[in-house]
Structures are given as C-alpha cells and as structure tokens.
Amino acid sequence: MRQHSLRRKAILTFLVSGLIFVWLTTTASRLYIDYVTTNFMETREFSNAFIKGEFAKIIRFYAETDPEKLVTSDILTLYSAVENDNSLAIVFNDDVIFGRVFYSEYASDKEAYEPYVEIFKTGYGDNEITVIEKRPEPDSNSKGRPLPYRRIDLLATSSYVAYLLILIVIFMFFINRILKPLEKVKIAAREIKEGNLNYKIEYSKKDEIGEVFDAIEEMRNELKEASDIREQYEKNRNELLSNITHDLKTPITSIKGYVEGIIDGVADTPEKIQKYAKTIYKHSVDMDALINDLFLMSKLDVDQMAFHFETFDLTEFLQDCYDDFVFELTSKNIQFALTGNVEEPVLIEGDRQTLKRVMINIIQNSLHHLDKAEKSIKITLETDDKNAVITVRDNGKGIPKESLKDIFKRFYRVDDARGSGYGGSGIGLSIVEKIVEKHGGQIVAESESGLWTEMVITLPIESEA
DSSP states (O other), rough: OOOSOOOHHHHHOOOOOOHHHHHHHHHHHHHHHHHHHHHHHHHHHHHHHHHHHHHHHHHHHHHHHHHHHHHHSHHHHHHHGGGGGGEEEEEEETTTEHHHHHHHHHHHHHHGGGGGGGEEEETTTEEEEEEEEEEOOOOOTTTOOOOOHHHHHHHHHHHHHHHHHHHEEEEHHHHHHHHHHHHHHHHHHHHTTTTOOOOOOOOOOHHHHHHHHHHHHHHHHHHHHHHHHHHHHHHHHHHHHHHHHHHHHHHEEEOOOOOOOHHHHHOOOOOHHHHHHHHHHHHHHHHHHHHHHHHHHHHHHHHOOOOOEEEEEEHHHHHHHHHHHHHHHHHHTTEEEEEESSOOOOOOEHHHHHHHHHHHHHHHHHHOOOOOOSEEEEEEEEEEEEEEEEEEEEOOOOOGGGGGGGGGSSSSOHHHHHHHHHHHSSOHHHHHHHHHHHHHHHEEEEEETTOOOOOEHHHHHOOEE
C-alpha cells in the first residue's frame, strides 16, 4: 500500500500553510483588538478633547462659509448633548444659542479668558453671529495619541510577510525532498547508459518517487540479468565452437587418413579396403550423430523446438521403450528390466518423441559405461501425489562425486580425455536435461563411483478433470 504520497504531502503543505496564515491573521487581529480596547480606556479623556476640537472646527467652518445654517438648521440641536462639555459659545445677535455655561464663565471674567479664547464674528444680512472658542491648553500629562490607521496596515502586512516566509520555507523543504531523489535518478540513468549495471540506487519511502526508484532498479536488474545471460551465451558459444571444432576434427582427420591410404595404395587388398571403408563409415555416422545433436540443442536453446504435447499413460510409454531395447540389450548379455509399484495409469502431459529421445540417450549413456562381467540396466517407475519418478539405474563404473554436478553440461565428459572413444557427442545428457525441463520436470544424477549410477527423472502428473 502506498504511503506518504507526494499528492498527500502537497495537500498537507497547503493546509498547514493556510492554517498558519489564519493563525497569524487571527493573532494579529486579537492583538489589535486588545490594544485598541486598552488604549481607549487609557486615552478616553484625550479622545473626548479630540472630539470637542473637531466639533469646534465644524462650527467654525459653517460660521465662515454658511452662517445661516447655524441658525436655521438642526446642527446645533444635533450636538446639544455635548453643549456643556465644550468650551465654545455661539451668540446670535445678543442671544446665546449654544454653550450658555461656557459663555457665563467667559462673561463673568473676560480678562482672565482673553489670552485663551478666540473670537470670530460674521454676519449675514442685518444679523451677526459671534463664535467664542477657548483654545486647548497644553497638557504635559497627556496620555499619548489615538491609534493611527497605519498600525492596522502594519499588522496586516507583517502577518502576510510572515506567512509568505513560512510558506517559502515549507515549499523549499518540500521541493528539496523531490529534487534530491530525482538527482539520484539522473545519476543512476547516466550510469546505466554508460554500461555500469552494478550501480544500485536505494530509496526507503513508499511514495511516487519510490515507485520510480523501484522501476529503475527493476530495469537495472533485468538489464544486468540480460547482460549476464548474453555474456554466458557468448561464453557458451565460444566453448561450443571450440568443442565442435575438436569433435569434428578428430573423425575428419581419421576419414582423411583412411581415404589417403586407399588412394595411395596402402590398402592393397580387398580386406584392407573393406576395413578402411567400415572405419570411414563409422566416423561418418559419428559425425552425423554429432551434427544432429548440435542441431537439436540449438533449437532447444532458442525455443524453436516444436513440442507436440498430449496426455498419455507413462506406464505404457515406458513399456514401449523397454520393448524397443530389450532384444538388443539381452543379445549383448545385459540384464534389462522394467519394474514399478504402479497399478493404475499414470497420466502425464508430454511429447512422446522427445521423451523417447530422453530414454534413448540415458540408456545409451549407460551402455557405454558398463564395465562389470554381469551388466544390468533397470528402469523403475514410482509415483507420489503430484509427480511420477522414473529411475534408470546401471551397474557401470559410476561417476565421481565431484563430477556429478557437471555431467549435464555440454561436451562434458567424466573422462579427461577429449576423444569420443565410444562415439558419444558429449551433449546427450545436456539435451536430456533441456527436454525434461520443457516438460516441467527435473533430472538429477546419483552415483557411487565404481559401483552404480542412477538417473532420476521427475515429471508432474496430469490432474484428472
């Protein structure tokens, strides 16, 4: 199951950054509200003085620009609630229409107020309006200034800048988590391109990049395996050419020598000519067998061997093989037997002809190694729940233990001598192994040097429908 995907990481990054932005904005707003609340309580008196000053400016404005409105409109009525709190009085002709308390104080001691008041007079028509305003006195104990609007901008800007910085850090970290692995991928691709198939990349996380790493590693392993197989094929090909050259050169040299003997008159009697001709024929047969085996092996190697699979009874098949060999072997005083503990038919899926070739090669291989006075070859068929087991046992000279693992190699002979003394091609058992494997089975060799050898073939039994 995929974990920690990049898509989930990206979504999580946006969510976290959004939450951080909301948190910063909320915190800034909370701080602003707390500051305004506290500052308002502390500067309330100054704020009232500020409002009074602004009111005086409004009255002065109307007195200068449209004095009639001060009398005819509801402006003064609108501000009647703060009339007694303002050091301002308006006199219309001889009547005080606003700020009676302040005017009474002023009128009672004009000389004392004179340095601190401003008097503005204006008229319209036959009427006259006088505005008497007390200038604000300097106060060294004033408690600060009102909170300017630019402080709000500063808080908002600071929050946004902090959000951007945190977002940049988060995305740099996120992008770095992507770019570093991609750099490894680029290096690995370059190494593979240059032929270094041993360069391994590792990535422990199970995300999309991990899938890319796994795909590249799988590709590298497949390329390396293909390269190893290609090298092994090349090695086998060179070895095969060498072995073919050797095994063909020997009979060809012999044939050439005997033909020259006949031409040069060395074989000067009918008996010698007959002997030379038989020898030439024998080597020709050996070469033909070798060529046939090589042709068969080459088709097996490239999967061009045509197999005709069918379901048949293995018991009857082995009986046919026994019948084919029994006369020839018994005529050579070789004990030949077919035994088994099988009572019911043993059905397998296979190619009769190629399996017949398997039995022929094994039996012929046994024939060439029989060295006892009383020679014997025995075929046994047994079964278990899933497999049929064919055992071909002879009492020949056996195979050394160190050679058992090599006898299925091409051109391998237990005897160090390279000559094909008994006419074998050296690839018979290799062909046997290939055919058995094509049938989904396996073959192993067991032996006691100087006493006996067993070839054990295991084939899967066809399950009943």
